[in-house]
Amino acid sequence: MFKKIVTGLFVFFIICAHSLLAQTSSALTQNDFLLIEIITAVSLFLSIIMLAVLLVLYYKQSKGVKLMYENLEGKIKSLILDFEELKKSFSGMNDAILPKIQNLHDETKKILGEELKPMLCSLSKSLEEDITLDQEIKLKIDNILTQVDQLSKSYQSLSDKMDSFSKDLKSESEKVLQSEVKTKVEIDEKISILNLPISSELQKIEEKIDELFLKIDAFSSKNASSIIQTPSPQISKVKPLSDYPSSLPNATVGKEYNVDILKILSEPNAFDVSVIIPNELTGLSFTQSNSLISGVPAVSGDFKLKLKFKHKNQIAQERYLEKMLLLIINPDPKSLWKNLPCDKNDPYWKEDFSSKIMHKEKIMMAASARGRSHAQEGKFRDDAFKLDYLDDGWYLLAVADGAGSAKYSRRGSEIACDIGFKTLIDKIGKMQADVFEAKVKEYLVSKNDPKLYKNISDISYDVMGGVAFSAYQAIKEEAAKKIDSDNKPALIKDFATTFIVSAVKKFDFGWFIMSYWIGDGGIGIFKKGDSVKLLGEPDGGEFAGQTRFLTMSDIWEPTEILRRIKFEICDDFTALILMTDGITDPKLETENNLKDISKWDLLWKDIETEVNFDRKNINADKELLKWLEFWSAGNHDDRTIAILY
């Protein structure tokens, strides 16, 4: 085309000069002739200069083409080197799959030798020839494009073979590994080690091919624009494939998934976009019309989806740009929980579930269930509770939560309840009921008198402080008796437990409630829709799981004991509720919520969905046990609740 321009310009100048001459020949003077001669000469001179410049430009351009081709050749050569490396990494693999690798090796060799080599030869041969005509350039480009297309197809077939090899490898490894490996994860892991060199090499090859294509696209578009002689507008180029996303947002088994692939791709020039979902990924499908990957995934794992699209400005029009997208499908957490039995022969064995109900003037019930986190590992329920009713009208309730990290805490919580109750019954028995009642009545008359308040407070301190301390002592003794497997006595902290205990009696002035509470969880007097009176404060730290335990030595200062003991005198109430943190954590969450009546109302409403609080219901405790199975993400501790209603 350069020649065309040059010839055109040259002819143009000659014509100009001659027409000028023709138009003015009628009235010519000597001077005029001289002028025309000069004009013609100048025109000729300019044309020659122009021609020279264009020839130089043209030469440079051809050289560029040649360079480009050489570049291509280099790329292809390095591809072959990659294959060699790939072959090398094969040889380092497992003996059991060696024949398969050999097979693949041969295939690779065949492709390289019989398909790629001839292609390369013809490519370099065509480079030798001189490029002289425009038409020829175009033809050559087309020719090379076709060849590279074929090249890509061979790689594609190689890649397919790799895929099937991978699958064979997997089934083969599964066979080999079956005897020694138990879980799916371990198999996958072994395979991914074997596959790592292959897949990373394969990826490199794919990237190289894409690079090659992009170079050709760029080269062709440059040429195309110079052929049609229009100033090339800023066309948006095809980005390297690595610039497009390589993963999709994660999905979860059983959860609706909806992703618009166009939004993920975010390429305004893309068209004919599709996604190929592997067969083993059940539950998801791709709809071309709205470009949505949607459905409810049925299996978990890491999957590769093939994204195919065309770019408006790519030159090889029939070729799809392809990219693998990683889609991680999380398992449904609910499906992962196992329910493993705990060791029945353990001296500290405890039933996984327990519940009790006692019908008196009020009803007292409790339920306790092993948490999922313990069931998952076949560990024991660490929580414990106890209910009792004394003939003189005292209702006794206690819940205790053994620390998950302490190895005998399940026993610690039990001892706290048992020994605590023993002391409680003993102390109440020694208390002169009429004297106590008189003192309370006295206090009720003038509540502001500190002396009268102290009367009651002293009694509570004596009873509840005694209960807590006797429980502490009993655990200490048990720890000293317990000989560990290493022949050393256990430590008291191995029995770490929280403890909430309460004694309640109805008098003619109302209900008297006293309590001791150490650790987290909670105890509150609940009046539905009206108020909640928390009997103390939870012991918490800055971080989750931090609390204080009955087994600690620094909680026996009188002020420390005193601040954990509360007494309350009130009219009738909906319920007195004692809970371990397995319930307060999911249901009441924060310290503020623990004091918030609206949260307690919600809690009560929630319990009522499972439990019928009618007096005649003798199975309410079983229903309460059922309620304890409620689902709350991240909250799977043992759960224990005691209710007086």
Next chain:
Amino acid sequence: MRRLPVYLLLDTSGSMKGEPIESVKAGLQTMLSTLKQDPFALESVHISIITFDTEVKLLTGLSDLENFTIPEIVVPESGATHFGAALELLCKCLDSDIRKTTPEQKGDWKPLLFIMTDGRPADIQKYKEMIPEVQKRNFAGIIACAAGPKAKQEDLKLLTDKVVSLDTADSATFQQFFKWVSDTIGKGNMSRGATSQITLPPPPSEIHIVV
């Protein structure tokens, strides 16, 4: 819901280029899939990754396991190991990430920190300055891994008593290491503590506990 924050500090200095970093990525992938088999971890674990070479980068801020995808990890051709600067960034992240229990909110579980390096701190002065800062920040466990023969265990010992070493930085070893990391995360920390430090599960043969 209570979160278990897990911080990963990964050495991306020049020597990690090529197979080592590819192995680390594959190892991370294994770690994620293993953790996802643990229902408690799947719901609680939040991961943040910081990489350090000459430049220190917060690769991913604390994000939950369910939505976590491994980001692109780029290793420069060459570059020093700015370990101290990485610890500085870590402290900054912790201060803004970690939720402590207040009357209004539920606190996180104590965070865990895993460090993997194949060299030694180039900014040793800063490294030493940052050690008490890191230790102040209430980790339930700091586990440092010296990968390969060039990693200096003595430097790591200054930071934590839980140092492990890997003889080689190949993919099989990293798989084992990250598997062990996920076991540690799964086992540790998520039950209420009478003990404040986590205990490590027994390591596989590729991993040596440095005493």
